[in-house]
Amino acid sequence: MRHRILHCLTxxxxxxxxxxxxxxxAGYTQTHYPIVxxxxxxxxxxxxxVDYFYGIAPALRSGGADVYVTSVSAANSTEVRGEQLLLxxxxxxxxxxxxxxxxxxxSHGAPTSRYVASVRPxxxxxxxxxxxxxxxxxxxxxxxxxxxxxxxxxANAVSGLISFLSGSPTLPQNARAAAVSLSTAxxxxxxxxxxxxxxxxxxxxGAYQVNGVYYFSWSGAKPLTNVLDxxxxxxxxxxxxxNGAKNDGLVSSCSSHLGRVIRDDxxxxxxxxxxxxxxxxxxxxxxxxxxxxxxxxxxxxLGL
Numbered sequence: 001m002r003h004r005i006l007h008c009l010t011x012x013x014x015x016x017x018x019x020x021x022x023x024x025x026a027g028y029t030q031t032h033y034p035i036v037x038x039x040x041x042x043x044x045x046x047x048x049x050v051d052y053f054y055g056i057a058p059a060l061r062s063g064g065a066d067v068y069v070t071s072v073s074a075a076n077s078t079e080v081r082g083e084q085l086l087l088x089x090x091x092x093x094x095x096x097x098x099x100x101x102x103x104x105x106x107s108h109g110a111p112t113s114r115y116v117a118s119v120r121p122x123x124x125x126x127x128x129x130x131x132x133x134x135x136x137x138x139x140x141x142x143x144x145x146x147x148x149x150x151x152x153x154x155a156n157a158v159s160g161l162i163s164f165l166s167g168s169p170t171l172p173q174n175a176r177a178a179a180v181s182l183s184t185a186x187x188x189x190x191x192x193x194x195x196x197x198x199x200x201x202x203x204x205x206g207a208y209q210v211n212g213v214y215y216f217s218w219s220g221a222k223p224l225t226n227v228l229d230x231x232x233x234x235x236x237x238x239x240x241x242x243n244g245a246k247n248d249g250l251v252s253s254c255s256s257h258l259g260r261v262i263r264d265d266x267x268x269x270x271x272x273x274x275x276x277x278x279x280x281x282x283x284x285x286x287x288x289x290x291x292x293x294x295x296x297x298x299x300x301x302l303g304l
Contacts, residue, residue, distance in 0.1 A: 029296035030064025032304055033100045033125045034092060037069045038085060039274075040107025040131075041178055042159060044166035045071040053106070054275040059289045065296050068092050068101075071168045072112060074159035077177035078190055081108070082115025084171065089116060089123055100125040102299055104292070106274050107131055107251065108182060110217075110258065111190060118194035121211035125304045127197065127258070128295055129217040131248050131273040134198060135191075135255035136184030138241040144179050152176045203254035205261050214304065215259020218291065220268030223249035225282035235269045248273065262298075266291070 039045065039052045046069070051057065057067045072084040089101055102125050105113035110132025117124040133140075155175035163171045180186040191198050197206040197215030206215060223239035224232050235249025246253040246265065253264040267285040271277060275288045 028063040029060045029293050029300070031066075031102055031296055031299045033102050034066040034068055034096055034098050035060060035296060035299075036089065036092060036101045036103050037067065038072070038103060038105035038109035038113050039070075040105070040109045041182065042074050042162060043107070043109065044074065044162050044168075045069040046167075047162065047165045050278060052274060052276075053292075054279055056275060056289055056292050059293055060296055063293060063296065066096065066098075071163070071166055071171070073171045073173055074162040075155060075173050075175040075178040076171075077174065078108070078111045078115055078181040080172065080174070080177070081112040082119070085112055086116045086120060086123075089120075093123065099123075102126045102128070102296075102304055104128040104130060104295070105132060107270065108133055108178065110134060110256075111181070111187070111194075114194055114196065114258070117211075117213045118196055121196075121213050124213050126214040126216065126299055126302075128299075129215075129219075129256065129258040131219040131251050131270050132217060132256050132258055133182050133187060133251055134217070134258045135252075136187035137182050137251050137255065138184070138243075139238050139250050140179050140182040140186075141184055142241050144183055147179075152179075197259040199257050203257065205257060206259045208260045214299075214302065216262060216295065216298075217256055217258035217260070217264075218262040218266065218295075219251065219253055219256035219264050220248040220270065220273055221246045221253050221265040222267040222282065222285075223247065223269045225267060225269050225272055225285070226280050229271075229277055229280045231271050231277055232269065235271070262295070 060067045070088045072081040103113035110129035113127045152175045156173045159173035196210040199206045223235040239249045248270040250270040272281040
């Protein structure tokens with residue numbers, strides 16, 4: 001009798017151990033609509049072995065998500081990038097048979113995604129802004145006033161090289177237009193034309209849903225996070241432009257707000273938000289890959 005009891009307990013323990021946890025189970029990130037990742041300024045889909053959203057797409061796919069990484073101009077106006085993204089969204093929908101997509105945009109990728117949701121809300125289920133420039137960046141304000149025209153020429157050349165290396169050599173580059181779009185004044189003008197999800201108070205939340213599109217945002221607020229990360233000193237310097245206001249090195253926490261604010265104070269900087277440089281992020285904060293997985297699960301819970 002005792003042998004039978006021990007046998008039953010052993011079987012039960014084996015079955016329990018075989019059940020995956022919710023966070024690792026297949027289907028945890030399986031959204032109803034495809035997830036489309038949209039890069040920011042000087043961004044790309046992939047250059048050689050390095051993804052802009054480093055390790056994020058595979059992690060989402062491992063849980064069942066259908067993920068696409070787009071490539072728009074590394075440097076250009078929000079509207080130009082938005083039209084490029086819209087074309088790719090249509091191509092993704094045609095290839096998959098889906099009726100909508102979930103857009104997740106980092107930095108300049110956030111207003112780029114917002115543009116598509118504004119002009120074609122019927123094609124977008126949600127927009128998630130990650131460290132998004134939704135109220136402008138003081139860094140862009142400083143650069144517009146201090147950078148000579150010749151520097152924009154160099155920036156255009158660098159942007160063209162990035163696009164070439166990522167397999168999109170024909171994308172037009174316009175660094176000055178990008179700087180204007182990301183400035184406080186340029187973003188304010190953009191927001192009058194595309195206000196969906198933008199907070200109406202200084203540092204509040206925006207509408208959670210507009211024209212059937214759900215809006216979310218999250219961001220970091222710690223420019224210096226890892227002594228081994230070569231980008232930290234640069235972001236520590238650019239953070240000075242915010243005069244002590246909470247920021248991730250390039251975007252203030254309040255400027256990152258869009259729709260439902262999940263958090264605006266993760267101990268991550270602007271590049272940590274996409275798991276860069278090559279995964280060197282804050283060891284004492286939630287891994288950024290986990291944050292994307294959690295957002296995919298949040299979308300899943302809403303039927304998106």
